[in-house]
Amino acid sequence: MASNRISRRDFVKVTTAALGSIMTVALGIPFISYLIDPALKTESGEAWIPLGPLDSFPIGTPKAFSFTRSHINGWEKTVNSYGGFILRKSETKLIALSNRCTHLSCSVNWNEEANEYICPCHDAHFGPEGEVHDGPPPTPLDRFETKEEDGNLYILFPAVPAQEG
Amino acid sequence: MWKKIYAWLDERLGFDDMYKMLLDRPEPHGNWWNTLGSASLFLFLLQGTTGIFLTVYYTPSPDHAYDSIQYIMNGVAYGWLVRGIHHWGASLMVLIVFIHMLRVFFSASYKYPRELTWMVGSLLFLLTLSMGFTGYLLPFNQRAYWATVVGTNIGGVVPGVGPMILKVLRGGTDVSALTLSRFFSAHIWMLPATLAALIGVHLYLIMRHGESAYPDADD
Secondary structure: OOOOOOOHHHHHHHHHHHHHHHHHHHHHHHHHHHHHHHHHOOOOOOEEEEEEEHHHOOEOOOEEEEEEEEEEEOOEEEEEEEEEEEEEOOOOOEEEEEOEOOOOOOEOEEEOOOOEEEOOOOOOEEOOOOOEEEOOOOOOOOEEEEEEEOOEEEEEEOOOOHHHO | OHHHHHHHHHHHHOHHHHHHHHOOOOOOOOOHHHHHHHHHHHHHHHHHHHHHHHOOOOOOOOOOHHHHHHHHHHOOOOHHHHHHHHHHHHHHHHHHHHHHHHHHHHOOOOOOOOHHHHHHHHHHHHHHHHHHHHHHHOOOOHHHHHHHHHHHHHHHOOOOOHHHHHHHHHOOOOOOHHHHHHHHHHHHHHHHHHHHHHHHHHHHHHHHHOOOOOOOOOO
């Protein structure tokens, strides 16, 4: 083309292509974000659960505790119950055990006379510190991390609950 | 390189012929009112796209419909945008299709040989309204529920077959979970499929007859 002037036809072509590209990008980015949104969400389930004053747990015998955690997935909220035992070995030393049996996730109970945790499902026996005494469990009872603040006891609920294996 | 690929594809698919047939048609001297048909088509495609995207999170059950839409609006990235476009696009589509119909009427473009184009277009308008009616229930809030109660009651007063129409529309005697799922089915499958097919016929007829010129003093 000898002339520098753009023809009407070419002007329309270029304008259509430019506007089309802008619209594609302007809509494309939000729409892709919309689709992949669940993968972009980071959800940390980790939390310190308060269990009340440390003094309320006796030294020497395990004492049961329980708490619930809610989990929101989309628009569905599920509430799960968890429990465990605090065993204070001394003024300063304690362990927090999960009450989920490591065999098939039944709740174990503390049996004072046997001095053991006993699982009602398959008669598993765990010692006071969670070690396997008898029965099918492959590993000792899970432990929670603990901390003490201003006389109150806290346990750390893990990011990926070991119970949901 | 690209030219070679293009030539190879064109030889087999016939892009150039398609372009000439679909887009490079001679047009009578018109004005902006002649663009409303294309605008309707664009809105149909936009509604289709945003609608498909909405089904990713929307759940057509009375227990979850409202909550899933709340989640789209507040929980999903740009969910408000996708639903917003679908919501406002719906109203705009009804408006644009109607104005398009008025334009065709006032410019007498429905006359020979374009009567069929007009008839198919009338059906397209009714289908667009049906899309609006069925889509209105899907959020399943109070307004949606009662609008559907009233809307389906109107169908119920037809002499003789009224009660039957009412039950067919509602999937029973009351507006219920069955109403929601059949409105959903109509809204995303039956009506859009019919719309798409008739749009195809409408466009074919436009290509066959060309666009009508405005009548002049001699007509």
